[in-house]
Amino acid sequence: MLIDRWAGRVPKTIDELVELPGVGRKTANLVVTLGYGKPGICVDIHVHRICHRFGWVRTKTPDQTERVLRDKLPSAWWIPINETLVRHGQQVCKPISPICSVCPVDRDCPKKGVTRRR
Ligand code: SF4
Incomplete structure (x- = not known):
């Protein structure tokens, strides 16, 4: 499809990228x-998970979270939020049992939906 439709070039817009098979908004945003x-x-x-725990969003899917963040999040954070929260999610704010005892935002985080923590 890249060769046939885009002359071998990767499209530069999210709307065009999501037309490619297997490309969702997460990947499209990463490419742009x-x-x-x-x-x-x-x-x-x-x-998606951490924004819920912060109380920033109440959404069902990462795509919905992206749209809310586009309205709420200062543009300076649009690109760095991914790496920042992915690393935080892998090391501290883990899916099942976040390690709130070592988290730098423990005092300020409302921990929405967190039922078990360390
Ligand atoms: S305080 Fe706990 S729930 Fe909130 S961001 Fe930190 S690890 Fe996650």
Whole structure:
């Protein structure tokens, strides 16, 4: 499809990228931000989960979270939020049992939906 439709080039917009088989908004946002330096918010499962725990969003899917963040999040954070929260989610704010005792935002985090923590 890249060869037939885009002359072998990777499209530069999210709308065009999501037409490619297997490409969702998470990947499309990653391509436009890291590949082309354009604005975008890559929301994976870590970003989605942690934004819920922060109380920033109440959404069902990462795609919905991305749309809310586009309204709420200052643009300076659109690109860095992914790496920041992915790393935080892998090391501290883990899916099943977050390690709140070592978390730098423990005092300020409302811990929405967290039932078990360390
Ligand atoms: S305080 Fe706990 S729930 Fe909140 S961000 Fe930190 S690890 Fe996650």
